[in-house]
Amino acid sequence: MSQAIIFQNARLLDGRSPEGEHDRFVRAEGGLIKEISDKPIQDSGARMIDLRGRTLMPGLIDCHVHVVAGLVNLGQNALLPDALVAFHAQRIMGEMLARGFTTVRDVGGATYALVDALEQGLTAGPRLIVCGKALSQTGGHADFRGRYDNRDADYQTRRLGALGRICNGVDACREAARDEIRQGAQFIKIMANGGVASPTDPIAFLGYSSDEIRAIVEEAHNAQTYVAAHLYTDEAIARAVELGVRSVEHANLIETKTASLMKERGAIACPTLVTYEALKNEGESLGLPAASVAKIDDVRLRGLESLEIMHDAGVMMAYGSDLLGPMHRHQSEEFVIRGRVLPAIEVIRSTTIHAAELIGMTGKIGVIAPDAYADFVVVDGDPLADLSLLTGQGRHLPIIVKGGEFIKNELN
Ligand SMILES: [Zn+2]
DSSP states (O other): OOOOEEEEEEEEOSSSSSSOEEEEEEEEETTEEEEEESSOOOOTTSEEEEOTTSEEEEOEEEEEEOTTOOSSOHHHHTTSOHHHHHHHHHHHHHHHHHTTEEEEEEOSSOOHHHHHHHHTTSSOOOEEEEOOSEEEOTTSTTOOOOTTOOOOGGGGTTOTTOSEEEOOSHHHHHHHHHHHHHTTOSSEEEEOBOOSSSSSOOTTOBOSOHHHHHHHHHHHHHTTOOEEEEEEEHHHHHHHHHTTOOEEEEEEEOOHHHHHHHHHHTOEEEOOHHHHHHIIIIIGGGTOOHHHHTTHHHHHTTHHHHHHHHHHTTOOBOOOOOOOGGGGGGTTHHHHHHHTTSOHHHHHHHHTHHHHHHHTOBTTBSSOSTTSBOOEEEESSOTTTOGGGGOTTTTTOSEEEETTEEEEEOOO
């Protein structure tokens, strides 16, 4: 059992109030937050840490990652041996934790075996929420077979390095959704629009028929969870939200009316603008196929505008990064990109309370409150004044705590 921790004189910032609270005392023990007070807390057995001048935040949450994406070329990634993919995932997860992300939601690729490895302490990483393999139609965003590749689509279903699996037709979609849930999926991901990284689906293509999406939404609902969908175009987003999709990934090409629909239905957006910047700058040199390079600007150029449209409509937005291979090091730059058009407090909420809401863990993560997990980052300074304090591979985070255990402590 880890030692109790008391943070003293802390400025708390979890997004529940616009400015946070000053001069607070926080006690954590047994992996949970136990007590918060505006007066000193006595506990002679606790490790006392004075945070005067610093900000105490909940551990950061990223709702759109692919921890098995060791390579930028996802078709090649799917062919790697599972053992090699697992070591890539170990490194990728360890680096995410070092950036202050204590929870990540994997939206395609990671299986429950990785959750198990983390829970058994075989490797270090964030809390991991998984959907198993994303569901894609033939020729959709998780089908990496090019025009002349006629392998059976099943070749990738059970490979750790594959982000998705192919299923077509209402019955096969139901079976695939049930099969992912059987294997430990905590939500279901579908590819409901064309994508950048895949070879034969222009951005505007709709993925899946309405009947297939409706069936998958029903299966997720039956399993007490929800569907997240890969979506760019206004048409695809509106259709998916009408059919009951709750988590709208990317959303770059959304327009005002559909944003209002999202708000009305309680759908949550998970933009991932940093990945298009990274793909633009580095994709080609890191092996992104030419067909994908040609599609980047179709979505990249509307990114910031989509944030403004959704913000104006009151759509809740969670933090996402969606990086691949060596580009994972840009994970925290999404904070700064969003800060160009959104109030800093909204950006903070995307990685705290709004992310927790999307994941379905409100009160347990993304908040500094009694009974929440003792997941913390300490920031040198005020992230509301300077969001770039959250970048730099954890350089401005002298303390990172996950479940009451110090991942890093440079203060004492
Ligand atoms: Zn993704």
